[in-house]
Amino acid sequence: MSAETNWQESNSRYLSTALEWLHFKLEARAGxxxxxxxxxxxxxxxxxxxxxxxxxxxxxxxRARREPATPSPVPDPSVPASxxxxxxxxxxxxxxxxxxxxxxxxLARRLALSQFEREVLLLCCAMELDSSIASLxxxxxxxxxxxxxxxxxxxxxxxxxAWDALSPERPLRYWRLIxxxxxxxxxxxxxxxxADERIxxxxxxxxxxxxxxxxxxxxxxxxxxxxxxPPSHQSVxxxxxxxxxxxxxxxxxxxxxxxxxxxxSKQLVAEQVARALGLHVYRLPAALLPxxxxxxxxxARLWQRESLLLPLALYLDxxxxxxxxxxxxxxxxxxxxxxxTGGVIFVDARDVLPGLAEDSLRVDVAKPTATExxxxxxxxxxxxxxxxxxxxxxxxxxxxASIHQIARRASSDAAATDSGLHEQLWAACLTSTRPRxxxxxxxxxxxxTWEDLVLPPAETRLLHQIAAQVAQRSTVHESWGFARRxxxxxxxxxxxxxxxxxxxxxxxxxxxxxxxxxLYRIDLSAVVSxxxxxxxxxLRRLFDAAEDGGAILFFDEADxxxxxxxxxxxxxxxxxxxxxxxxxxxxxAYGGLAILxxxxxxxxxxxxxxxxxxxxNFPFPSIAQRKAIWExxxxxxxxVQDLDFDRLARLNLTGGNIASISLNAxxxxxxxxxxxxxxxxxxxxxxxxxxxxxxxxxxEFRAAGRVGKVA
Numbered sequence: 001m002s003a004e005t006n007w008q009e010s011n012s013r014y015l016s017t018a019l020e021w022l023h024f025k026l027e028a029r030a031g032x033x034x035x036x037x038x039x040x041x042x043x044x045x046x047x048x049x050x051x052x053x054x055x056x057x058x059x060x061x062x063r064a065r066r067e068p069a070t071p072s073p074v075p076d077p078s079v080p081a082s083x084x085x086x087x088x089x090x091x092x093x094x095x096x097x098x099x100x101x102x103x104x105x106x107l108a109r110r111l112a113l114s115q116f117e118r119e120v121l122l123l124c125c126a127m128e129l130d131s132s133i134a135s136l137x138x139x140x141x142x143x144x145x146x147x148x149x150x151x152x153x154x155x156x157x158x159x160x161x162a163w164d165a166l167s168p169e170r171p172l173r174y175w176r177l178i179x180x181x182x183x184x185x186x187x188x189x190x191x192x193x194x195a196d197e198r199i200x201x202x203x204x205x206x207x208x209x210x211x212x213x214x215x216x217x218x219x220x221x222x223x224x225x226x227x228x229x230p231p232s233h234q235s236v237x238x239x240x241x242x243x244x245x246x247x248x249x250x251x252x253x254x255x256x257x258x259x260x261x262x263x264x265s266k267q268l269v270a271e272q273v274a275r276a277l278g279l280h281v282y283r284l285p286a287a288l289l290p291x292x293x294x295x296x297x298x299x300a301r302l303w304q305r306e307s308l309l310l311p312l313a314l315y316l317d318x319x320x321x322x323x324x325x326x327x328x329x330x331x332x333x334x335x336x337x338x339x340x341t342g343g344v345i346f347v348d349a350r351d352v353l354p355g356l357a358e359d360s361l362r363v364d365v366a367k368p369t370a371t372e373x374x375x376x377x378x379x380x381x382x383x384x385x386x387x388x389x390x391x392x393x394x395x396x397x398x399x400x401a402s403i404h405q406i407a408r409r410a411s412s413d414a415a416a417t418d419s420g421l422h423e424q425l426w427a428a429c430l431t432s433t434r435p436r437x438x439x440x441x442x443x444x445x446x447x448x449t450w451e452d453l454v455l456p457p458a459e460t461r462l463l464h465q466i467a468a469q470v471a472q473r474s475t476v477h478e479s480w481g482f483a484r485r486x487x488x489x490x491x492x493x494x495x496x497x498x499x500x501x502x503x504x505x506x507x508x509x510x511x512x513x514x515x516x517x518x519l520y521r522i523d524l525s526a527v528v529s530x531x532x533x534x535x536x537x538x539l540r541r542l543f544d545a546a547e548d549g550g551a552i553l554f555f556d557e558a559d560x561x562x563x564x565x566x567x568x569x570x571x572x573x574x575x576x577x578x579x580x581x582x583x584x585x586x587x588x589a590y591g592g593l594a595i596l597x598x599x600x601x602x603x604x605x606x607x608x609x610x611x612x613x614x615x616x617n618f619p620f621p622s623i624a625q626r627k628a629i630w631e632x633x634x635x636x637x638x639x640v641q642d643l644d645f646d647r648l649a650r651l652n653l654t655g656g657n658i659a660s661i662s663l664n665a666x667x668x669x670x671x672x673x674x675x676x677x678x679x680x681x682x683x684x685x686x687x688x689x690x691x692x693x694x695x696x697x698x699x700e701f702r703a704a705g706r707v708g709k710v711a
Contacts, residue, residue: 014095014102021088030139110308119158123149124195148192220281222271230372237272255360264399266365270346279313286319289333300340307343320350370478380407394474396429433549441520446512454628491590497601498618501656504597508554518551535579543586550592558596633662639675
């Protein structure tokens with residue numbers, strides 16, 4: 001027989017003894033009422049209830065509950081007598097001294113109940129456990145209209161009564177162990193008492209999370225394969241455990257602030273600490289916290305009560321998002337909850353929460369190092385790892401849990417398709433890191449290749465250098481030790497300067513396609529805010545979301561935000577400079593590539609230019625370059641006829657204009673059901689020039705329309 005089964009049987013015997021003891025007390029109280037009535041009545045009163053015999057219980061050796069009945073003055077000698085009140089009390093006292101005491105005793109110790117408060121709670125719980133208690137309560141109170149427990153009954157029923165048990169600050173009401181039904185102006189002492197359902201179940205040996213909390217909380221689920229922490233995270237967990245072990249008896253457990261942007265790693269650390277303490281972690285999103293004071297107070301009381309009845313720890317999630325709410329501050333729901341509850345509480349926040357107690361424990365939890373990620377990839381992939389771990393760890397910055405999840409999904413996909421495992425892993429990593437960025441920026445499908453790009457040799461070489469640095473940054477930073485020597489300037493940043501349509505966006509596409517990375521165009525109208533401090537928050541969310549996959553961030557029309565820093569004339573000028581400085585700091589620390597595109601290089605501050613790794617000028621294309629662009633602009637499937645690329649190259653247009661003209665001509669040719677010809681292109685070019693407000697030389701256009709070459 002298991003220890004749990006033994007305890008359940010022992011707890012059941014104790015509860016039966018306690019209920020029988022309560023029967024004796026109530027019957028004795030009811031007997032006192034009958035003796036008082038006998039003084040005014042000539043008829044003899046029946047003997048007190050406690051002198052009546054009780055039949056033996058045939059069920060499981062337990063004493064049977066006696067239904068209330070009119071006592072007989074003559075005992076039946078054939079029925080064995082029940083145990084006396086003194087004997088029952090002795091049995092209860094003996095059960096309290098065992099190593100693993102019954103639930104009622106555990107509850108009283110953990111919630112600091114006095115003897116009288118414990119007896120009041122037993123009286124209220126007995127209403128749910130024994131149907132005869134209601135009638136006994138009515139008899140004991142000499143009032144058929146009160147078939148329920150009251151404080152008045154308890155004060156006269158039990159030894160050593162204490163009026164302060166009625167106080168809201170005492171455990172019975174503070175921990176919501178009982179509920180008071182007090183209609184209208186009814187006195188508190190005579191109002192009906194009812195035990196909380198959760199507490200009744202606890203006394204019966206059923207220990208579960210209160211269903212009122214189960215609506216808000218859920219267990220912190222950590223993948224079993226990712227349960228082993230990397231050394232950097234294990235060190236954080238050990239530091240937390242050492243701090244908790246230093247607490248003295250009665251000292252409040254400090255709130256544990258887990259700081260950083262990697263929630264998955266913080267959850268692993270919290271689970272490891274809780275497991276070492278023998279606790280189960282439950283997760284509560286901060287957004288679900290009630291804002292009404294009374295609802296929050298109830299939540300805090302119930303959680304603290306549960307943490308005393310169950311081995312629980314709380315993981316308060318998404319606190320950074322809650323901190324951005326209008327009610328943020330020391331009076332926010334998070335701060336009020338933490339001030340009103342205790343136990344082991346982990347707070348998942350990006351930055352330190354101000355206003356918490358000074359003894360709160362603050363620890364930074366970063367993603368695993370590149371070496372740890374490589375080892376995690378190798379462990380997750382096993383014998384199929386091959387050369388994948390180094391390349392994946394070099395490009396993607398993921399938590400251990402994400403690595404195991406991606407490896408499991410990609411392995412099954414690779415087995416079901418013809419593509420290799422490495423390709424599936426790379427695609428899965430890209431997909432995994434996309435969702436957060438998709439809500440902040442526009443994803444650009446990178447299709448252009450080096451063959452599509454027409455630039456002078458010097459600029460082309462610079463673009464190749466940028467791509468090479470992004471691909472080799474892990475080797476230089478980690479393997480060659482630059483990351484240990486430098487704290488700034490490790491990010492790769494580039495400025496693409498040139499007129500609109502000269503190929504800046506295409507160059508970004510070429511690099512993204514070469515590196516097989518996601519490319520995101522940043523909508524500055526969604527980032528820049530007129531409200532002070534909002535622009536930094538938007539930029540922070542953007543860079544944080546991009547860190548996992550090392551995505552390429554393309555800030556188009558960057559001079560709108562990154563122009564010359566103004567002289568400080570008012571508060572708006574000062575905060576505009578703060579926004580620019582914040583952007584520079586994030587770009588220098590960003591693990592991927594950040595590209596700024598501008599049409600006006602002269603508008604940028606020189607101090608800003610010095611902090612960029614690359615500056616690539618996109619000049620207006622020469623005639624030879626325009627001819628090359630015209631020759632590449634039409635796909636091989638496109639039907640063309642008699643195109644004179646030399647003549648087209650003389651049109652003073654950029655690559656973007658040429659692409660627009662070719663597309664318009666293709667639609668017009670498709671509508672007419674004929675190949676693309678010079679007249680169609682010249683007609684589209686004329687419309688493009690009008691759109692740009694440029695002067696049109698009609699004589700040149702007519703001449704170009706009559707002369708052509710076979711393509």
